[in-house]
Amino acid sequence: MLTLYGVYRSRASRPLWLLAETGTPFAHVPVIQAYRLPQPVAADAPVNTASPEFTAVNPQAQIPALKDGDLVLTESLAITLYIARRYGGDLGPRSDAETALMEQWALFAATSVEGPALEMFYPLASGAALTPEQQATVNVSAEKLRRPFARLDAHLAAHPFMLGDRFTAADIVVAECVRYAQGNAALMAEFPALDAWIKTCQARDGFKTMWAGRMAEPA
Structure with a gap:
C-alpha cells in the first residue's frame, strides 16, 4: 500500500487531491512542518519534519514524501505524476x-x-x-x-x-x-x-x- 507523508497544508495537497480523485487506498502519515511547532524536538511533539522517524524517510526534512514498496519519492510533482501513471487510470497519461x-x-x-x-x-x-x-x-x-x-x-x-x-x-x-x-x-x-x-x-x-x-x- 502507498504511504504518503505530509499534512494537507503543504504541497502534499497535490498528491492528496489526486488520491481523492482516484480512490486509491493509501496510508496517510500527517507529518507537520517543524517550523510550525514551538518545540519540534520535544518528546511529546507530533511527528514533524525534524523527527528522526521522518528524516529516515527524507533526509532533507521536507514534505511530502511517498513510499510504495521499496520506492521512496520526495518531490510533490514527482509523487503526483507517479501516482497518476501507476494508479490514475484516465487521470494519468494514455501515451x-x-x-x-x-x-x-x-x-x-x-x-x-x-x-x-x-x-x-x-x-x-x-x-x-x-x-x-x-x-x-x-x-x-x-x-x-x-x-x-x-x-x-x-x-x-x-x-x-x-x-x-x-x-x-x-x-x-x-x-x-x-x-x-x-x-x-x-x-x-x-x-x-x-x-x-x-x-x-x-x-x-x-x-x-x-x-x-x-x-x-x-x-
Whole structure:
C-alpha cells in the first residue's frame, strides 16, 4: 500500500487531491512542518519534519514524501505524476506524448507560476489592508505572472483542460500552483479562461475532499 507523508497544508495537497480523485487506498502519515511547532524536538511533539522517524524517510526534512514498496519519492510533482501513471487510470497519461505533456505543464507551473504566485499569496492571505511594501510585492508578482497566465489562458480558451478534453493530474498540479494567486481577484479577472478553468477544477469532489482535510488542520 502507498504511504504518503505530509499534512494537507503543504504541497502534499497535490498528491492528496489526486488520491481523492482516484480512490486509491493509501496510508496517510500527517507529518507537520517543524517550523510550525514551538518545540519540534520535544518528546511529546507530533511527528514533524525534524523527527528522526521522518528524516529516515527524507533526509532533507521536507514534505511530502511517498513510499510504495521499496520506492521512496520526495518531490510533490514527482509523487503526483507517479501516482497518476501507476494508479490514475484516465487521470494519468494514455501515451508517451501525454506523459511528456504532463511533465511539461508540471514543470511550467513549478518554474513559471509557483514562485511569484507564492510571493503574492503571503501578503494577501490575511485579508488585511496591505502596507505600501506589501502592495509593491503584489504588483511585482502580478507582473511576473502575466506572461505565464496569458499562455495558460490562451490554452484553456481552446481546450477545457490541460491535456485537452479530460481532467487529468496535469490539471491538479497546475491548479495547485495557480491557486496561490487566486486572492488577487483583479489579476484573475484579466484571464477569464484561466479563472473559469480553476473554478471548474475546484468544483470537483476530489478537490472538495482534499480541501475539507486542509480546513480540518490547524492553520
